Amino acid sequence: EAGVAQSPRYKIIEKRQSVAFWCNPISGHATLYWYQQILGQGPKLLIQFQNNGVVDDSQLPKDRFSAERLKGVDSTLKIQPAKLEDSAVYLCASSLEVARGQYFGPGTRLTVT
Amino acid sequence: LAKTTQPISMDSYEGQEVNITCSHNNIATNDYITWYQQFPSQGPRFIIQGYKTKVTNEVASLFIPADRKSSTLSLPRVSLSDTAVYYCLVGDRNTGRRALTFGSGTRLQVQP
Numbered sequence: 001e002a003g004v005a006q007s008p009r010y011k012i013i014e015k016r017q018s019v020a021f022w023c024n025p026i027s028g029h030a031t032l033y034w035y036q037q038i039l040g041q042g043p044k045l046l047i048q049f050q051n052n053g054v055v056d057d058s059q060l061p062k063d064r065f066s067a068e069r070l071k072g073v074d075s076t077l078k079i080q081p082a083k084l085e086d087s088a089v090y091l092c093a094s095s096l097e098v099a100r101g102q103y104f105g106p107g108t109r110l111t112v113t
Numbered sequence: 114l115a116k117t118t119q120p121i122s123m124d125s126y127e128g129q130e131v132n133i134t135c136s137h138n139n140i141a142t143n144d145y146i147t148w149y150q151q152f153p154s155q156g157p158r159f160i161i162q163g164y165k166t167k168v169t170n171e172v173a174s175l176f177i178p179a180d181r182k183s184s185t186l187s188l189p190r191v192s193l194s195d196t197a198v199y200y201c202l203v204g205d206r207n208t209g210r211r212a213l214t215f216g217s218g219t220r221l222q223v224q225p
Contacts, residue, residue, distance in 0.1 A: 093157075
């Protein structure tokens, strides 16, 4: 079974630039999550989708972050404009249902200079 | 929002059993408990999930007392490859609407 795919794996941008991350979840998984993990900390949930609807985006900085999940499969997370404090690993995860364990992708390491 | 508390770090030796306890005093009726393992430069990996009593799989056991205010992840006979950060996660079982909050995790170091 193929795992959660993410791209790119690494990205370096300057502050005030924009960036987008892509995630392809495990086939058949209805729930998709985006997390931000700052070095030395646990992952922080940014947004949770159930199919193509948003379940929880309470911790998403909506003035600069946006996410969508078209057709309930792939998802993109965008940051515009980026700030230095956005430097982190962005993890995508999916699960069969909201109550099941999540399966994480390898993450995208973002460096904002 | 159920907050979790875990030891920052633990040390063990190969072949020993390791028990990592997570405190979640404010756990709600619909919350379930999930443990993840994370190696450097990788995303977390699902280990085990439970709601009450005991759950066992091929990797670990999860013990949850009746009051559900804590849980213990038990790793039998650890090896060097079990060196990682372990996270306890408490989330809503039915709706998933409550934010899924990872704590700071427990850094397990296994020595030869």
